[in-house]
Amino acid sequence: AQSVTQLGSHVSVSEGALVLLRCNYSSSVPPYLFWYVQYPNQGLQLLLKYTSAATLVKGINGFEAEFKKSETSFHLTKPSAHMSDAAEYFCAVSDSGYSTLTFGKGTMLLVSP
Amino acid sequence: DTAVSQTPKYLVTQMGNDKSIKCEQNLGHDTMYWYKQDSKKFLKIMFSYNNKELIINETVPNRFSPKSPDKAHLNLHINSLELGDSAVYFCASSTSGRGNTGELFFGEGSRLTVL
Numbered sequence: 001a002q003s004v005t006q007l008g009s010h011v012s013v014s015e016g017a018l019v020l021l022r023c024n025y026s027s028s029v030p031p032y033l034f035w036y037v038q039y040p041n042q043g044l045q046l047l048l049k050y051t052s053a054a055t056l057v058k059g060i061n062g063f064e065a066e067f068k069k070s071e072t073s074f075h076l077t078k079p080s081a082h083m084s085d086a087a088e089y090f091c092a093v094s095d096s097g098y099s100t101l102t103f104g105k106g107t108m109l110l111v112s113p
Numbered sequence: 114d115t116a117v118s119q120t121p122k123y124l125v126t127q128m129g130n131d132k133s134i135k136c137e138q139n140l141g142h143d144t145m146y147w148y149k150q151d152s153k154k155f156l157k158i159m160f161s162y163n164n165k166e167l168i169i170n171e172t173v174p175n176r177f178s179p180k181s182p183d184k185a186h187l188n189l190h191i192n193s194l195e196l197g198d199s200a201v202y203f204c205a206s207s208t209s210g211r212g213n214t215g216e217l218f219f220g221e222g223s224r225l226t227v228l
Binding site (some may be wrong): 038048100101103108 | 117121158169203214215216218220224
């Protein structure tokens with residue numbers, strides 16, 4: 001069985017500050033890991049994914065995430081937040097692609113001027 | 114071209130009515146899904162179809178009936194709507210089999226409001 005825990009339902013940062021959204025996973029096999037973003041009144045859009053290649057994954061809009069097996073983590077970061085980054089972010093895990101994605105409960109990123 | 118498209122985007126209806134949401138994908142995927150997103154943004158899988166065959170049915174009331182006429186379409190029909198059915202319903206698609214990572218491609222969502 002697989003599961004995802006996202007620490008913090010809301011994260012607030014100032015424009016220009018570092019963004020750090022935390023995700024820890026549980027999986028009985030090597031996982032595939034994803035971050036999705038949902039802007040208001042829109043569907044989910046893939047930000048980036050880890051599929052057992054490089055452990056540091058770069059995504060769209062300047063986001064990146066690092067897979068750390070020893071910590072079972074896949075935290076999402078961005079060096080400098082923009083107002084346009086304000087959205088809901090979801091971490092998700094799949095065990096080898098034969099199972100359905102399991103989503104975390106989401107983290108709302110709030111960016112203040 | 115929209116990869117996964119859902120219609121309608123908004124539905125407002127009375128309790129007890131029946132409604133349908135349609136979904137189509139032009140990505141050539143063979144697996145399609147319905148997810149429900151509640152008011153707290155929590156995403157819960159409802160159904161999954163692979164090549165028109167139901168493979169996941171997650172303890173959803175039988176008032177919800179998915180139908181897949183072909184692998185590019187997955188519709189959701191809901192009978193006797195209840196207040197608790199108010200949510201955003203997302204359609205998604207993916208590839209399957211060897212080499213599949215589980216990545217999902219989502220539609221824009223259909224916001225259902227039951228009065």
